[in-house]
Amino acid sequence: MTEHTQRSMRTPLGRVRHLGSAHHGTRHFWHQRLTSVANVPLTIAVIVIVMGLLGRNHAAVVQILGSTLVAITMLLFIVTSAYHMWLGMQVIIEDYVHDELWKLVILMSNTFFSFAVGLAAAFAILKLSFGL
Amino acid sequence: MAEVKTSRLKQRPLSPHLQIYKPLLTMMMSIVHRITGGAVFFGMLLLVWVLIAAAAGPNAYASVRWFMETLLGRLILFGYTWALIHHMLGGIRHLIWDVGYGFGPVEREWLTVATLVGSIGFTILIWTVGYVVMGGMG
Numbered sequence: 001m002t003e004h005t006q007r008s009m010r011t012p013l014g015r016v017r018h019l020g021s022a023h024h025g026t027r028h029f030w031h032q033r034l035t036s037v038a039n040v041p042l043t044i045a046v047i048v049i050v051m052g053l054l055g056r057n058h059a060a061v062v063q064i065l066g067s068t069l070v071a072i073t074m075l076l077f078i079v080t081s082a083y084h085m086w087l088g089m090q091v092i093i094e095d096y097v098h099d100e101l102w103k104l105v106i107l108m109s110n111t112f113f114s115f116a117v118g119l120a121a122a123f124a125i126l127k128l129s130f131g132l
Numbered sequence: 133m134a135e136v137k138t139s140r141l142k143q144r145p146l147s148p149h150l151q152i153y154k155p156l157l158t159m160m161m162s163i164v165h166r167i168t169g170g171a172v173f174f175g176m177l178l179l180v181w182v183l184i185a186a187a188a189g190p191n192a193y194a195s196v197r198w199f200m201e202t203l204l205g206r207l208i209l210f211g212y213t214w215a216l217i218h219h220m221l222g223g224i225r226h227l228i229w230d231v232g233y234g235f236g237p238v239e240r241e242w243l244t245v246a247t248l249v250g251s252i253g254f255t256i257l258i259w260t261v262g263y264v265v266m267g268g269m270g
Contacts, residue, residue: 036223058190085173124183
């Protein structure tokens with residue numbers, strides 16, 4: 001450190017600037033809780049909906065999943081769940097993966113997976129709803 | 133930037149890790165909460181598969197139904213049900229703790245046992261209703 005100070009023209013303040021808080025604060029924590037609260041009634045609703053699909057043929061399943069209230073509930077569940085699992089898996093990865101390159105790759109994969117799963121499910125529900 | 137020569141680092145005492153502690157129920161359930169979270173992360177693929185198959189058509193949906201009828205399919209679905217319920221109840225327990233309640237020695241143990249008993253109970257209830265009322269799976 002002493003060597004660096006002698007060689008560099010940068011001031012001590014200049015060197016540490018932008019190395020502090022990212023100003024994201026407690027957003028990650030808060031959004032995890034926000035989505036978890038939303039997911040309690042939504043998960044119960046989705047379990048009931050899925051149980052309603054048991055033993056039914058394709059036509060009946062399409063009719064149930066495509067009906068307005070069911071579709072809106074499913075969409076809400078998909079959006080909050082995809083976000084919740086994205087945040088949650090991020091914490092797990094950051095806790096256990098210490099190699100910087102691997103961490104970057106796996107964090108990226110987590111984002112891709114969560115978005116892909118969310119979008120695919122949302123698309124399927126919209127397709128069933130609009131009957132295309 | 134973060135590269136610090138290790139030779140210049142002093143050997144500092146590290147904080148004790150998991151194996152040092154006596155396995156307490158609250159601690160085990162905290163770990164299970166994370167494991168079930170990871171399980172439902174991948175379990176989401178199951179729901180997506182059902183939805184995409186339903187959107188794709190009768191043939192695709194028939195193959196989902198076939199898979200869910202197999203022993204492996206049932207086991208995965210049963211595990212997914214339990215993991216989902218357990219993670220939800222564990223989440224509620226953590227929300228109670230987040231707002232500052234239930235930290236007493238009796239309450240925290242009670243909450244933790246309730247999570248485990250509740251998740252197993254609700255899973256069995258859901259599957260019983262699934263079989264008896266809905267007339268089976270698939």
